[in-house]
Amino acid sequence: MSPDGSAQMANAASLSRTAGPVIEAQGVNLVFQTADGPVQALRDVSLSVAKGEFVSFIGPSGCGKTTLLRCVAALETPSSGRLTVNGMDPDAARKARAYGYVFQAAGLYPWRTIAGNIRLPLEIMGFPRAEQDARVDRVLRLVDLAGFGRKYPWQLSGGMQQRASIARALAFDADILLMDEPFGALDEIVRDRLNEELLGLWARTGKTTLFVTHSIPEAVYLSTKIVVMSPRPGRITDIIDSPLPRERPLDIRESPEFLAVAHRVREGLRAGHIEV
Amino acid sequence: MRRSVLPVLWVVLAILVVWYVAAIPMNVREVLTQAERGGAQVWGGTAAERQERSALALVARNPGVAMAGWSQERPRLPVPHQVAVELWQSTVGEEVFGRRGFVQTGEFSNRSLITHAGITLGATVVGFLIGTAAGVLLAIGIVHNRAMDMSVMPWAVISQTVPIVALAPMIVVVLNSVGVQGLLPKAVISAYLSFFPVVVGMVKGLRAPDRMQLDQMHTWNAGTGDTLRKLRLPASVPYLFASLKVAIAAALVGTIVGELPVQRGGLGARMLAGSYYGQTVQIWAALLMAAVLAAGLVGLVGWLERRTLRAMGGAA
Structure with missing residues (x-):
């Protein structure tokens, strides 16, 4: 692929992006065939992410949050449903360098x-x-x-x-940043600092960011939108649009608004468990 | 480095002690026969009767005579100083003071172990390079092609179960019949032995990158070639060097075995010639020369490994 050709593809991608949401999922299902029979990793996932949003996916292990991110990155292919990235098929978007992916391990050579x-x-x-x-x-x-x-x-x-x-x-x-528990292996002090830096980075670059995490404070602190998921089968139980302002000092985490959002996330996680 | 010198010296000393002690019963029968011919009285009856007795008993009953086992002309087991003298004479002695030596003629003598070691070294290095190249290419094929993955490895394993001593003369004869002589047949045998550890090590090395690293390559839309060059090959380097150390030693063994049926020089030829004429000291000297060569080659690979890993940002 020549740099020029792919630059044109990226331009085409950014043109189509202005027309609609950056990422759109409608009724996405994903079934893994395993030795113990089929496992439903994602059930009926529908979601829309607008340009410049910071969306966190939170839920217990096995809720499909990483799988959903991998579907967006075209590392997995949904069994059914519609998923578009920049208005394209995820694999076409991958080839057009629509996203940068940060894994849990730094993976530096x-x-x-x-x-x-x-x-x-x-x-x-x-x-x-x-x-x-x-x-x-x-x-x-x-x-x-x-x-x-x-x-x-x-x-x-x-x-x-x-x-x-x-x-x-x-x-x-790339104008999308996909992050799969990037700070999961770090201690809390380093994590707080990196969260603050990530917010600054996001503000400066305006990248649409999808962020998978286990941590409720991390999700609430970072996100403009929080997607709460639950396991077996992996599905979305709640989508919360954060009322917090874009400018967020670290001590916002003691404000009543912050605690209210965190409470709602916790409720969503609990509801997901009771259903099972 | 310095800390390992003393333990090594202790081991060498222990080997020398065992060697000298073992030489006495090993050589005792021959010593007694010679002493008898010289008119001495020995315990144990006639030579035929002595064959029935244990060597240790013969030593115990003929303590003074048995000590001559350290200074025989053609001992069954030569002692270290005899081998050392032979090694010195057939290298430095031959080249510096010999009529056909380097000092007199400007060329290495054909009776010198230096010449023979050089012949062996040449075939070993060529064979090692062929074997390494073949091993790396096969490993790349195995990692990228399912059919090769299923088919090549069993054959590679089977190839190593055939005794090389039986196979080497056949390779020499077959290649000779199509007009290939000299260094190449030996190099082929040496490559035959050295490709195997390289295949095994490189397959493991090329598969060392984990799922995440391969996924990461996929997110950048990297092709097979990019993944091989930028991820798999660099990741396999430590595995490669571990294999190369085994392969270079195997290549030397292959060359020596290949020299046995040819008898056109080389340490293998020297060893076989020595055994034809009962020149045990000559065999041991060639053996020691081969050991020195092997140690040098393995050391060279180790040095290359340290340099390479340091250039690749190694932490140590």
């Missing part, structure tokens, strides 16, 4: 420097060398890692490694 790791997707996508350098510099500054480009991953803390991983997902300028 130990044999590449931090800059080399961020450059990796750019090399694969065939960006010219000079532009690779410029983009690596820009995203390193964006995640506050300027000056660490020549370090190797083992020389960085877990939190810094995950920031580098986010930088890598941002390097090729």
